[in-house]
Amino acid sequence: EDVRSLKSLVLFGLRGVAAYAYHAAVLGYRDEAVSASLHQGLASLADNEAGADELLPLALRVGEVNLRCMELLDQANTETFGTPEPTQVARTIEPGPFIVVSGHDLLDLKLVLDQAAGRGVNVYTHGELLPAHAYPLFKQYPHLRGNLGTAWQNQREEFANLPAPILFTTNCLMPPAASYADRVFTTGPVAFPGMARIDANKDFGPVIESALELGGFAEPRAVAAEEGAWLTTGFGHGAILGSADAVVDAVKQGAISHFFLVGGCDGARPGRGYFREFVRRTPVDSVVLTLACGKFRFNDLDLGTVAGLPRLMDMGQCNDAYGAIRVAVALAEAFECGVNDLPLTLVLSWYEQKAVSILLSLLNLGIKGIYLGPTLPAFVSPGVLDVLVREFDVRPISTPEEDLAVILA
Numbered sequence: 001e002d003v004r005s006l007k008s009l010v011l012f013g014l015r016g017v018a019a020y021a022y023h024a025a026v027l028g029y030r031d032e033a034v035s036a037s038l039h040q041g042l043a044s045l046a047d048n049e050a051g052a053d054e055l056l057p058l059a060l061r062v063g064e065v066n067l068r069c070m071e072l073l074d075q076a077n078t079e080t081f082g083t084p085e086p087t088q089v090a091r092t093i094e095p096g097p098f099i100v101v102s103g104h105d106l107l108d109l110k111l112v113l114d115q116a117a118g119r120g121v122n123v124y125t126h127g128e129l130l131p132a133h134a135y136p137l138f139k140q141y142p143h144l145r146g147n148l149g150t151a152w153q154n155q156r157e158e159f160a161n162l163p164a165p166i167l168f169t170t171n172c173l174m175p176p177a178a179s180y181a182d183r184v185f186t187t188g189p190v191a192f193p194g195m196a197r198i199d200a201n202k203d204f205g206p207v208i209e210s211a212l213e214l215g216g217f218a219e220p221r222a223v224a225a226e227e228g229a230w231l232t233t234g235f236g237h238g239a240i241l242g243s244a245d246a247v248v249d250a251v252k253q254g255a256i257s258h259f260f261l262v263g264g265c266d267g268a269r270p271g272r273g274y275f276r277e278f279v280r281r282t283p284v285d286s287v288v289l290t291l292a293c294g295k296f297r298f299n300d301l302d303l304g305t306v307a308g309l310p311r312l313m314d315m316g317q318c319n320d321a322y323g324a325i326r327v328a329v330a331l332a333e334a335f336e337c338g339v340n341d342l343p344l345t346l347v348l349s350w351y352e353q354k355a356v357s358i359l360l361s362l363l364n365l366g367i368k369g370i371y372l373g374p375t376l377p378a379f380v381s382p383g384v385l386d387v388l389v390r391e392f393d394v395r396p397i398s399t400p401e402e403d404l405a406v407i408l409a
Contacts, residue, residue: 005381006055007045009356012379013062014041016357019171020069020319022189026107029076037065056387063360070322070361081106082136084236084316089133090146091229093221094122097211100148100162102126102155103169104317105188106135108202112167113141115204121211124148126155127172128293131316134234147231151296153268159183163217165210167198171352172293183210228300235289235313237323241330243309248334250307251343257283258408259331259344261324262298263291263315264358265351271374272297275349278400279303279312283408287311289327292318294349321358325365340368345407347371347397363392373397 021034044050044058078084099121101109109132113123122145125132130147132138149158152172159166160179167185173192176184185207187198198204222229240247250256262279266272276298279288285306290299295314303311315323332339348359350372362370372394376385388394397403 001381002052002383003055005379005384006052006059008379009059010041010055010062011045012353012356013059013360014038015353017066017069019354020073023104024073024076027076027080029072031072034065034069059360060364063364066357067361070319073319074322077106083238084134084234086239087134087234088230088232089130091223091231092146093148093217094145095217095219096122097216098122098124098164099207099211100124100126100164100166101129101169102166103172104128105169106132108169108187111202112204113144116143116208119208121208127152128317131233151266151293153266163214165207167207231299233314235315236320237326240327244330255307256285256287258286260286260347261289262347264294264349265292265355266294266296266349267351272349274374274397274400278347281400281404289313289315289324291315291320291324318354368393371395371397371403
């Protein structure tokens with residue numbers, strides 16, 4: 001059972017690495033060592049004689065490779081689109097034709113914007129493409145108007161009565177409901193039977209024509225007032241480390257008591273309300289960093305500021321966990337201590353393969369005391385869970401009140 005569990009951990013981790021490697025590759029960035037590690041990992045899974053003693057180090061090796069892969073993707077994104085900067089993103093949908101672009105692929109978003117220029121069609125991001133607004137290159141497109149909707153699991157409700165086409169660029173496509181299936185387009189590594197397909201030539205003309213035909217809304221559409229008209233993103237490692245001296249001084253002077261990284265992959269199962277309540281209860285002199293689609297559980301909250309800094313900082317997509325690691329390492333160096341000695345707690349929502357690869361990267365770096373939830377994946381056997389708890393102090397979440405009491409003690 002433990003061997004099967006560890007092999008699943010390695011396999012799902014390799015899938016996460018492969019996803020990040022794909023995103024870097026479409027921008028022209030490859031690392032042969034990463035590719036070789038994928039082959040080596042898959043070959044190891046085919047070894048029926050491999051035991052738990054061999055597979056746990058292999059899982060940590062996957063985490064090491066994933067860190068290099070996230071670094072490569074970070075380089076690809078910043079050298080192609082610029083260094084992200086803090087940006088407010090509108091949640092109001094303007095009148096007229098528009099396209100919603102979902103998924104993770106920044107290059108596909110750029111191609112849509114290029115081809116839609118001058119056509120009278122606005123473009124809105126959805127889900128993990130929200131952080132695109134923070135890259136300087138995308139600020140050059142006036143028809144990139146804002147963000148529509150939240151995380152992937154809400155798409156059936158959010159897209160039901162949308163007078164516009166939706167383009168899915170990578171994963172996170174749910175089986176489309178009949179109410180909007182005729183408006184779904186897919187491209188790249190995501191597809192669904194019967195849905196319109198944009199092939200490798202990336203001619204998004206059919207998507208643009210669909211937007212013009214559907215016409216969009218006649219009047220502006222805003223989100224509910226209590227949710228806030230704006231979202232803020234773009235607090236990548238470049239932006240945060242640019243204020244590193246101020247952050248360090250604020251900690252030394254007692255103005256900032258604690259850092260929380262609350263993020264990860266979101267899902268639809270009950271129990272994920274934990275993360276919103278956890279963030280809502282964090283001390284007013286703490287900072288909450290977030291990333292990935294898990295942030296949509298609470299990124300509409302106004303937490304105010306601390307020491308002149310926003311208390312809630314969206315670092316970007318799930319691969320921007322690399323940036324969070326860079327910030328943690330830089331803080332540890334500034335305080336001349338280990339990362340585990342920082343007033344820093346990681347609270348991660350768990351769902352899919354990229355979450356596995358990121359967790360393995362954190363474990364490979366020796367980061368301990370990670371809170372994980374809302375439920376542990378089915379493939380984790382009691383024996384493997386015992387190892388994760390004993391060796392890495394991985395902590396399944398309980399309640400926000402109980403966990404915060406332990407953390408702040």
